[in-house]
Amino acid sequence: MKIRFLGGCREVGRSAILVDGILLDYGMKPCNPPLYPLNGLRPSSIIVSHAHLDHSGVVANLMDLRPGVFMTPVTRDLSLLLAHDTLKISKRQGIFPFDMEDVQLLMQRVQPVTYQDCFQVDGYSVRLFDAGHIPGSASIHLDGEKRLLYTGDINTLNTRLLNGAYGRYPDADVLIIESTYFGRTHPNRKELERQFVESIIQTLDDGGSAILPCFAIGRTQEILMILDAYGLSPYVDGMGVDVQQVLERHPSYLRDIDELQDAFNNAKVVEPEHRSLILKEPSIIVTTAGMLNGGPVLYYLGKVHDDPRSKILLTGYQIEGTNGWSALERGYVEIDGEMIPLNMQVEYYDFSAHADDAQLKKLIKGCKNVGMVFPVHGDDAEVFAQWIRNNCSCDAIAPKNGDEIILD
Ligand SMILES: [Zn+2]
Numbered sequence: 174m175k176i177r178f179l180g181g182c183r184e185v186g187r188s189a190i191l192v193d194g195i196l197l198d199y200g201m202k203p204c205n206p207p208l209y210p211l212n213g214l215r216p217s218s219i220i221v222s223h224a225h226l227d228h229s230g231v232v233a234n235l236m237d238l239r240p241g242v243f244m245t246p247v248t249r250d251l252s253l254l255l256a257h258d259t260l261k262i263s264k265r266q267g268i269f270p271f272d273m274e275d276v277q278l279l280m281q282r283v284q285p286v287t288y289q290d291c292f293q294v295d296g297y298s299v300r301l302f303d304a305g306h307i308p309g310s311a312s313i314h315l316d317g318e319k320r321l322l323y324t325g326d327i328n329t330l331n332t333r334l335l336n337g338a339y340g341r342y343p344d345a346d347v348l349i350i351e352s353t354y355f356g357r358t359h360p361n362r363k364e365l366e367r368q369f370v371e372s373i374i375q376t377l378d379d380g381g382s383a384i385l386p387c388f389a390i391g392r393t394q395e396i397l398m399i400l401d402a403y404g405l406s407p408y409v410d411g412m413g414v415d416v417q418q419v420l421e422r423h424p425s426y427l428r429d430i431d432e433l434q435d436a437f438n439n440a441k442v443v444e445p446e447h448r449s450l451i452l453k454e455p456s457i458i459v460t461t462a463g464m465l466n467g468g469p470v471l472y473y474l475g476k477v478h479d480d481p482r483s484k485i486l487l488t489g490y491q492i493e494g495t496n497g498w499s500a501l502e503r504g505y506v507e508i509d510g511e512m513i514p515l516n517m518q519v520e521y522y523d524f525s526a527h528a529d530d531a532q533l534k535k536l537i538k539g540c541k542n543v544g545m546v547f548p549v550h551g552d553d554a555e556v557f558a559q560w561i562r563n564n565c566s567c568d569a570i571a572p573k574n575g576d577e578i579i580l581d
Pocket of ligand 1: 223225228306326
């Protein structure tokens with residue numbers, strides 16, 4: 174088995190791992206300018222773990238190779254939404270990773286596969302397992318001369334939207350595990366929800382608006398469900414609205430479609446032509462993009478950035494170099510090339526859909542017969558590898574982008 178690590182090593186973003194002829198994920202790092210995986214790979218097949226830009230964002234770029242492409246039906250439909258959005262942003266930035274024809278080719282080439290179904294790819298028996306991270310997300314198990322489990326992004330705990338990861342994997346010799354939150358512990362979820370809701374209510378009481386930037390897939394729905402549970406009625410704007418329509422076509426990938434529908438019906442959808450009417454009174458706005466890199470959120474920030482009563486409540490991980498990161502760390506955002514200082518308040522809430530330190534360690538301890546672990550997708554992957562070598566009965570290496578490893 175030959176493994177080439179082409180992106181997403183010792184960093185979060187642009188995941189791409191080639192296992193013999195099979196490419197696991199092909200994403201971009203959504204910073205400015207965007208970064209892509211290293212060049213020079215020619216996969217015969219691609220298996221996509223989930224529909225986040227940093228895992229699936231540039232798969233359409235490889236369609237000239239005519240690969241077989243495998244993913245869950247939800248990931249296929251969500252990837253199509255993301256690809257359309259990327260094309261829209263590309264037009265503005267003048268950077269084109271692929272075109273509409275590539276997207277159409279990708280959709281023709283996708284072979285949808287559901288969790289736990291066994292299918293054959295390039296000499297491997299492959300199965301996908303629910304990763305609990307976003308709807309349709311999968312861990313990927315390859316069974317050939319060697320057996321490999323790639324967690325993809327994974328959450329082992331239940332959320333309002335999703336059940337936690339499947340957890341009972343077949344044996345593997347090699348484990349490639351994400352490590353986004355290695356060394357960190359998520360706050361108690363119920364307590365976090367309570368603080369989040371209190372902060373929103375306080376903002377409205379002060380006469381300000383609460384801007385809730387959310388990733389379109391997963392986070393928008395989770396936040397709408399929290400607000401509904403606490404009796405708050407928000408506006409919802411941006412791609413999260415399109416995602417809702419996709420999810421309603423795939424209810425079996427959700428924990429409770431009725432609860433999600435109730436939460437969505439509790440929100441008022443903002444039509445773009447009516448956006449200017451929203452901030453006339455204190456409002457709660459759930460909107461994209463989650464890292465403030467484009468989307469309607471920038472329109473709202475443009476209106477309220479100078480109002481100290483208003484607040485941005487970031488709801489997810491902010492990759493360094495994104496607008497969300499600079500809002501938190503430096504107190505400004507870039508809108509249409511202009512640096513806008515934020516006089517409004519900025520808060521961060523760890524509504525992560527990734528396993529934290531304890532969950533990651535438990536996951537590794539649960540994979541009893543693994544001989545080699547490669548932690549990826551995290552800034553502290555090297556420390557994680559050291560921890561594994563010291564505490565588990567297996568070897569571990571934190572690969573670098575460009576590393577090629579042959580396992581006999
Ligand atoms: Zn993800």
